[in-house]
Amino acid sequence: MPETTTHTLAATGATLTYDIHGGVIGGDATGDRVLFLIGSPMDASGFTTLASHFTDRTVVTYDPRGTGRSPRTDGATETSPDEHADDLRRVIEALGVGAVDMFASSGGAVNALGLVARHGHLVHTLVAHEPPSAQVLPDREAALAVCADIHATYLRDGMGPAMAKFLAVTSRKGPFPDTWADEPAPSPADFGLPVEDDGSRDDPLLGQNLIGCTGFEPDFTALRAAPTKIVIAAGQESSGELAARAAARIAAGLDSELAMFPSHHGGFLGGEFGQQGAPEPFAKTLRQVLDAHR
Missing domain, CATH: 3.40.50.1820 (Alpha/Beta hydrolase fold, catalytic domain)
Structure with missing residues (x-):
């Protein structure tokens, strides 16, 4: 190199x-x-x-x-x-x-x-x-709401639950339905993520950049x-x-x-x-x- x-x-x-x-x-x-x-x-x-x-x-x-x-x-x-x-x-x-x-x-x-x-x-x-x-998508309202929910989950519950949602959302195929909020939340344990909240809120993805980037x-x-x-x-x-x-x-x-x-x-x-x-x-x-x- x-x-x-x-x-x-x-x-x-x-x-x-x-x-x-x-x-x-x-x-x-x-x-x-x-x-x-x-x-x-x-x-x-x-x-x-x-x-x-x-x-x-x-x-x-x-x-x-x-x-x-x-x-x-x-x-x-x-x-x-x-x-x-x-x-x-x-x-x-x-x-x-x-x-x-x-x-x-x-x-x-x-x-x-x-x-x-x-x-x-x-x-x-x-x-x-x-x-x-997400702003450019035909399903922008649902997609932006999903991203806002990930951010809110992070602020409320911490990294594990929010990152589980993030990974599920980013790997999802196809548009988000208007009924997305009725779907069960993914478990952090299923992704090998911590379930307990360590109290930190300094994650640059979930806290600092997610809303501005997707919007x-x-x-x-x-x-x-x-x-x-x-x-x-x-x-x-x-x-x-x-x-x-x-x-x-x-x-x-x-x-x-x-x-x-x-x-x-x-x-x-x-x-x-x-x-x-x-x-x-x-x-x-x-x-x-x-x-x-x-």
Whole structure:
């Protein structure tokens, strides 16, 4: 692996930490654009495997505010996609390399769409993989209510019961019925999650990002007008799931074809967080997409 250097950057309400893998700030020794890999709330550690397939170019990863090494300094308990988008702007401008290529996963894809809508000159090609914007779904009212219920469950009962609902919701195939609240709640024990509430309420997914991320509505007019080449992608195994359905709707809103990538929502993972995707074919597909939009 190329040498990695770690940097910090002051932002409004947070200190951001990002890593540069190969190359240096101010230039990319390979001649290719810098490749920025982002998730949310997943931090830089989730891209270890994917980055290892791009050692021929400078790769940047970072910890979004409120996660990993990027602590919030304002005491806020929720983060909006607009805040994340502004953080991304700050990091890209600090790199000093002009427009970057960007692969953005899940909540990171939501935040990247917010960035491109406002600062498209900073991103040459964006591959937005499964942005979970429930706001764009035909069943948006039920889907948003389900997400609000997960958040309320977290605040009331803690991580285990809320995460069980989250896992059940994200793996569910097809639209949410208006009668979703009548369905029995999944048991945390069935997912190997703690049943007892430990009292903590600092989970970046369930507490900080869930409502803002799923409630995000893309600015299609601004995205279509941006200079960025935007590719919306979904996993081949994700058909019918919330994030994949949202990706298809966003692609349609941009008058573009949905790009299909190997595996599932975490298809680039190579064992990070105990999850296994298909990182080698995933990276090959990502490289092909980026090369097609040079």
